[in-house]
Amino acid sequence: MNTKVRNIFFGIGVLAIVIMLCTFDMSYDELWVNLKKAGFWFPVVVLLWVPIYMMNAWAWRAIVNDGVNHKLSYWRMFKYTVTGFALNYVTPVGLLGGEPYRIMELTPYVGAAKATSSVILYAMMHIFSHFCFWTFSIVLYLALYGAGMGVGMSIMMLIFTLFCGLGVYFFMKGYRNGLAMKGLCLFGKLPLLGRKIKDFTERNEEAIHKVDQQIAELHKQRRSTFYLSLSLEFFARLLGCVEVQCVLMILAADSVSFYDCVLIQAFTSLFANLFFFIPMGMGAREGGFALAVDGLTMPGAYGVYTGLITRVRELIWIAIGLVLLKVGNKRMQAGK
Numbered sequence: 001m002n003t004k005v006r007n008i009f010f011g012i013g014v015l016a017i018v019i020m021l022c023t024f025d026m027s028y029d030e031l032w033v034n035l036k037k038a039g040f041w042f043p044v045v046v047l048l049w050v051p052i053y054m055m056n057a058w059a060w061r062a063i064v065n066d067g068v069n070h071k072l073s074y075w076r077m078f079k080y081t082v083t084g085f086a087l088n089y090v091t092p093v094g095l096l097g098g099e100p101y102r103i104m105e106l107t108p109y110v111g112a113a114k115a116t117s118s119v120i121l122y123a124m125m126h127i128f129s130h131f132c133f134w135t136f137s138i139v140l141y142l143a144l145y146g147a148g149m150g151v152g153m154s155i156m157m158l159i160f161t162l163f164c165g166l167g168v169y170f171f172m173k174g175y176r177n178g179l180a181m182k183g184l185c186l187f188g189k190l191p192l193l194g195r196k197i198k199d200f201t202e203r204n205e206e207a208i209h210k211v212d213q214q215i216a217e218l219h220k221q222r223r224s225t226f227y228l229s230l231s232l233e234f235f236a237r238l239l240g241c242v243e244v245q246c247v248l249m250i251l252a253a254d255s256v257s258f259y260d261c262v263l264i265q266a267f268t269s270l271f272a273n274l275f276f277f278i279p280m281g282m283g284a285r286e287g288g289f290a291l292a293v294d295g296l297t298m299p300g301a302y303g304v305y306t307g308l309i310t311r312v313r314e315l316i317w318i319a320i321g322l323v324l325l326k327v328g329n330k331r332m333q334a335g336k
Contacts, residue, residue: 086321137266178212
C-alpha cells in the first residue's frame with residue numbers, strides 16, 4: 001500500500017481517538033478511580049484480546065491462503081487483522097475503514113480479485129459468526145431460564161429467533177451464490193451515491209462476477225476451510241465472554257457463571273449492532289450491558305462499569321492497531 005494512503009488511515013484513526021477522549025462521558029479522575037478498582041484484572045482483560053485477535057487472524061488467513069501458491073505469513077495477517085479492526089472501530093458503519101485498508105494491503109500479494117473476495121468473505125464470516133453466536137445464546141437462555149419466561153420475554157425471544165434465522169438464511173444464500181454483485185446492485189438504488197455505485201458496477205462487472213465466483217467456491221468446494229474459519233470466529237466470540245466474567249468478578253461477591261456472561265455478551269453485541277452507524281457504538285454498548293445484566297437480575301451499575309472497562313480496552317487496542325499500521329511495512333514489503 002502507498003505510504004500516503006497509510007498516513008491518511010493513520011490520521012483518521014488518531015483524529016477519532018482524540019474526539020473520543022474529548023467526549024468521554026466521565027471525568028478522567030473518575031476514570032482513573034474505576035481503573036484502579038479493576039486492579040490486575042484490567043491488564044488481564046487487555047491481554048485476553050491477544051488470543052482473540054490471533055484466532056481472528058487465523059480465520060482470515062485460512063481464507064486468504066486457500067487456493068494460492070504464495071502463502072502469506074501468520075504475523076502479517078495478525079498485523080492487518082488488528083489494524084483493520086482498529087479502523088473499523090473508529091469509522092461510522094464500521095466496514096468503511098478496515099475492509100478497504102485490508103484489500104489495499106493484500107492486493108500486491110494476491111491480486112485485486114483475490115484480495116477483494118477474501119476480505120468480503122472474512123467480513124461475511126465475522127458477521128455470520130455473530131448470528132451463530134446469537135442463535136446459540138437464544139438456545140442457552142431457553143435452556144437456563146425458559147421455564148420462567150413471561151409473555152414479554154417470550155415475544156422478545158421469538159423476535160430474536162426470527163431475526164437470527166433470517167440472518168443465517170441470508171448469509172448461507174450469499175455463500176452459495178456470491179454476494180458482491182447483488183450487494184452493489186442494492187446499493188446502486190440508494191439516492192446520491194447510487195449513480196456512482198451503479199457506474200462502478202457496470203465498469204467492473206467481470207471482476208465483480210469473479211469475486212462472487214470465488215466466494216461461492218469456498219463454500220461449495222473447500223468446505224474444510226469454510227468451517228475452520230467459521231469455527232475460529234465462533235470460539236473467538238466465546239472467549240470474548242471471559243472479558244465480561246473478569247470484570248464482573250471485580251464487582252460481584254459471588255462469581256457469575258460463564259453461561260450468564262455469554263448471555264450478557266450476546267445481548268450487548270446485538271444491541272450495539274443495532275446502532276452500527278455510531279463509531280465504537282458510543283453509548284449503545286454501555287446501554288446494552290446495563291439492560292443485559294438487569295435482565296439477569298443483576299444491578300444495572302454492573303453493566304455500566306463493564307461497558308466502561310470494555311471501552312477503555314478498545315481504545316488501547318485501537319492505539320495498538322494504529323501503531324501496527326506504521327510499523328514493519330518496509331520489512332514486510334521486502335519479504336513479499
